Amino acid sequence: MEKNYKLTLAYDGTRFFGWEHQPDKETIQGKLETVLERLQGHPVDLIGAGRTDAGVHARAMVASVRLDVRRSPEEIRDYMNRYLPDSIAVREVKEASDRFHARYNALGKTYRYTCFTGPVKPVFDRKYVTLLDFSPDIEKMRQAAEILRGEHDFRAFCGNPRMKKSTVRLVDTIQIEERKDRILFTFHGTGFLQNMVRILVGTLLEVGRGRWEPAYVREILDSKDRKLAGPTAPPEGLCLMKVDY
Amino acid sequence: MEKNYKLTLAYDGTRFFGWEHQPDKETIQGKLETVLERLQGHPVDLIGAGRTDAGVHARAMVASVRLDVRRSPEEIRDYMNRYLPDSIAVREVKEASDRFHARYNALGKTYRYTCFTGPVKPVFDRKYVTLLDFSPDIEKMRQAAEILRGEHDFRAFCGNPRMKKSTVRLVDTIQIEERKDRILFTFHGTGFLQNMVRILVGTLLEVGRGRWEPAYVREILDSKDRKLAGPTAPPEGLCLMKVDY
Known part of the structure; x- marks a missing residue:
């Protein structure tokens, strides 16, 4: 059966x-x-x-x-x-249950993005972190994250330029923690667009390195223009941690 | 200069x-x-x-x-x-100092050997653990470790059959800990012979799986015969943790 x-x-x-x-x-x-x-x-x-x-x-x-x-x-x-x-x-x-569908029934997802900022490259988890050659300003990134958090049209943070459907998403958590030589970005939301977490991280890092003021991320959101957001951060630092049902 | x-x-x-x-x-x-x-x-x-x-x-x-x-x-x-x-x-x-010599001045070394016993193979540190297909008896391994600890002629635990020099070594710590699905063996001593830590682990695991009683490791020591000791445990679980000077 x-x-x-x-x-x-x-x-x-x-x-x-x-x-x-x-x-x-x-x-x-x-x-x-x-x-x-x-x-x-x-x-x-x-x-x-x-x-x-x-x-x-x-x-x-x-x-x-x-x-x-x-x-x-x-x-x-x-x-x-x-x-x-x-x-x-x-x-x-x-x-x-017979009706369970892994995609349609998913209520939320948690992603973790890990950056390494230490002077000596890590050996044992080198494939699970993204190396940074600068130490970003955590406070400024947190200010920008506060603006990005919430329900928005994240079209500017979508890697698919031909996305036809709604690009409105709710991201209720963007947490940024420092742990020794690592910076951990934790995202929780009801759903994420293609490359969205990596573009969010790439944008936050541009704020963290001082290229943009935190308030600028509101302009990026409002523009709905992918070209205004930061680069897509490399994949190796990203990990899907949990799916809620 | x-x-x-x-x-x-x-x-x-x-x-x-x-x-x-x-x-x-x-x-x-x-x-x-x-x-x-x-x-x-x-x-x-x-x-x-x-x-x-x-x-x-x-x-x-x-x-x-x-x-x-x-x-x-x-x-x-x-x-x-x-x-x-x-x-x-x-x-x-x-x-x-000009006289410092990494080998001659080493006073002791700490090695860690990690076994994984869980039902699901580990993904992220899979290259740093040895998978076991049984759950060894920790108490029996600890009893055997107590016998192996100390200053002994470890010739039976030496991987080099042509070893001419003294095979007497002092191993002052053999600690065995369980941490979730992992068993950690920690060895500290003044020096170790070729393959010695891996043969010690291979022998302790034979005790842990019930093939030998703990007291048998004394016979192995006394025999000074490599053929009586257990197999050389695989290299991936072994890590040199520290060298004392």
Whole structure:
């Protein structure tokens, strides 16, 4: 009997071309679907809570999938982990209600972006941080973050220039913390546009380096013009931490 | 004027053939000497506190080197980090007394060996842990560790069968801790033989899985026979944490 499952996934996105399957490219969804097809005996349709960009990591991406297998959720998890590369892990498999849909039912997401500002490059988590060659002004970035926080049209922070649908999103948390040689940006919101977290970080860092005053981010928002916002920060510092349902 | 320097180094040993330079192989010492030769204009002799095996990591390896350069210690550090691969970092460069010798003056070393026992393979530090497919009995391993601790002839735990010199060593700490899905083995001693930490871990794990009673490790010690000890545990879980002077 076919059942619906909720999968919680962790991955090191370094060597992947992002979440979404693409012909002839290694993607997270592609790897997972290959293993599930092997388990199921025919192609399956894995639905992710969202799409992460090439090089972006996840500690708890969520996906849903319908399977007809005589295995317990733990057995499905162990089967998948046996055949997945070391850089992708299925943390949990749970039976879900028949109506559960990882994308449509997602209520919110938490992303973490980590910058490293120390004098000596980090060795052991070097693939999970973005190196900065300057020490940004944390207070100014917090002032700018306060302006960006809330419900806005984030069109200026959208990486897809042909985005037809609404670009209004609610970002209720933008937290900036210093921890030794690291700066952690934590974002929580109901949803994020393509590249949005990375463009927000790229913009905050321009404020942090003194190129722009914090108040300028309001002009960027109002402009709805991607060209006015900062650069798209590199993918390696970004990690999807949690999806709320 | 030539000066003597003390270097503190961190490295991810995954892709290297160990510390010691070898022709046509990528080693930590080889990489460091190549960068120092470039800085100095002629070959230099870098002395490490010890040799780590292929695949073993270090958070604070120490090395000494004589250099004649018009740069401050911080400038030497930054120069080296600019040209070293991401998997090797110079954490600190300090001027040392003329008599300082990283190997002869080392008074003790701390090694950490990390095993992972959880049901789901770890993604982000997967290269720094050894996966176990069983949950060892911690109390029995601690009993065996108590017997191994102290000054002994560790010939049975030496990976070099042609070792001519004394194989007596003092290991004053063998600590075994559980932290969530991880087991951490911490060793401190005045010196360690080739592969010794890995053979000690391999032996303790045989006790932990119930193959041997703790008291059997005394027989292994007394036998001075490498064939009686456990297997050499894989390198990826091992990290040199500190060298005392």
